[in-house]
Amino acid sequence: MTTPLLELVDVHATADGNEILKGLSLRIFEGEVHAIMGPNGAGKSTLANVIMGHPGYQITAGEIYLRGQALSAWSPDERARQGIFLAFQYPESISGVSVIQFLRQAIAARKNFEELSVLEVRLDLMEWMDRLGMDPAFAERHLNDGFSGGERKRNEVLQMALLDPEVAVLDETDSGLDIDALRVVARGVRTVREARPHMGTIVVTHYVKLLEELVPDHVHVLVDGRIVQSGGVELATVIETSGYDAFRTVPA
Numbered sequence: 001m002t003t004p005l006l007e008l009v010d011v012h013a014t015a016d017g018n019e020i021l022k023g024l025s026l027r028i029f030e031g032e033v034h035a036i037m038g039p040n041g042a043g044k045s046t047l048a049n050v051i052m053g054h055p056g057y058q059i060t061a062g063e064i065y066l067r068g069q070a071l072s073a074w075s076p077d078e079r080a081r082q083g084i085f086l087a088f089q090y091p092e093s094i095s096g097v098s099v100i101q102f103l104r105q106a107i108a109a110r111k112n113f114e115e116l117s118v119l120e121v122r123l124d125l126m127e128w129m130d131r132l133g134m135d136p137a138f139a140e141r142h143l144n145d146g147f148s149g150g151e152r153k154r155n156e157v158l159q160m161a162l163l164d165p166e167v168a169v170l171d172e173t174d175s176g177l178d179i180d181a182l183r184v185v186a187r188g189v190r191t192v193r194e195a196r197p198h199m200g201t202i203v204v205t206h207y208v209k210l211l212e213e214l215v216p217d218h219v220h221v222l223v224d225g226r227i228v229q230s231g232g233v234e235l236a237t238v239i240e241t242s243g244y245d246a247f248r249t250v251p252a
Contacts, residue, residue, distance in 0.1 A: 003068045005030050005200045006051070006084075006167045011062035013050045020046045022225035023062070028167065028200045033193075035203045035211055037236065038222035039244045044204045045089060047222070048171040051202070052086040053079050066166065081110055083166030087156035089175050093144035099155065100125060100139045103162055110163050128161045131195075132188045150181035157188035161195070168192075169202045174210040186213030208240040221247045 004027040013021040020043045028034055038044050050057050051064060053076040063070050066082060074082070094102065104121045107113075125139055134154060144152050153173050160168050170189070174182050190213070193199060203214060211219070211233060219235040220227045221244070228247050229235065238246070 002029065004028060004065070005032075005067060006202075007065040008051075009063050009065070011050065011064060012060045013046060013057050014060055015046065015057050019060070020057075020225050021050065024222075024225065024227055025062075026220065026227065028202065030198045030200060032218065033201045033203060033214060033216040035205060035214075035216040035219045035233075035236065036222055037205060037219060037239055042222045043225045044222055045171055046225075048086060048169045048202070048204050051079075051167075051169055052076055052084060077109070080106075080163075081112070083110075083164075085160055085163055085165035085168045087153070087160060087168065087170045087173050089172040091144050091152045091156055093142070093147070095142050095145045097143050098140050099143055099158075102143045103159065106159065107162055124162060125158075128158060131191055132158060132161070133184075134158065148181075149176040150178075150184065153177060153181070153185045154188055157185060157192060160189075161192045164196060165199060167200045167202070169204070171204045172206065173203070174205055174207055179209065182209060183213060186210060189214055208236045211236045223247050 006028040008024055008026045011021050011024045012019060024047065036044050036047060046057060050059060053074060059072050063072055065071065066084065071079060100121060103125060104116050104118060107121060108116045126136060129136055129138060132154065144155060147155065156173065173185060177185065193201065203210065203216060205211065216233060219231055219233055221229045221235060223244065
């Protein structure tokens with residue numbers, strides 16, 4: 001049987017002593033797109049942070065596996081080096097550090113290089129910025145400093161393209177975007193996926209609009225720290241028309 005790219009087995013996780021994930025299991029294979037939907041407070045962003053190893057969250061039971069290797073003891077930077085990428089809901093700005101400087105260090109760490117030449121990074125960066133329809137001047141701007149919401153999210157997609165992750169977790173990438181910006185970001189994600197067909201993708205979202213642009217293979221409904229129902233994209237349509245009330249009574 002094929003080993004899942006990423007697998008969560010009965011994961012329980014807490015933050016500040018409060019249990020948020022209450023026995024969550026999920027299997028993702030190469031090339032698949034999984035959408036995680038749920039009401040506010042269901043644990044969607046907690047799931048994203050737990051996968052990435054955020055120190056503010058503790059796994060109290062269960063395990064997460066990357067290609068069959070248990071990773072709960074790995075630090076966030078080790079998870080990133082091994083190919084897990086998190087696109088933040090609210091990307092931080094770093095004044096004084098340009099986009100290209102940041103990416104040079106991140107790519108070197110991801111590929112276990114001691115040093116990468118600026119020219120090598122710039123060539124790859126310019127190629128991807130052209131593919132994503134981004135202004136080349138973007139590379140010299142300070143990371144997310146003064147960026148609009150759409151620019152911050154497009155910068156996350158650019159990082160994803162250059163870091164070539166095994167698994168990309170998009171934590172409410174559509175948050176705060178108008179429909180035009182959402183479509184631009186979604187097109188960027190599609191472009192990266194076309195170039196990286198092996199990449200598994202987890203899309204955490206409230207909104208069906210993003211899933212119209214990034215059609216998922218599987219949709220999971222997360223309520224009160226558990227996945228209560230899984231299915232195809234038709235589940236997203238049910239949510240759009242009826243909300244989450246119907247799922248709150250589904251047994252775990």
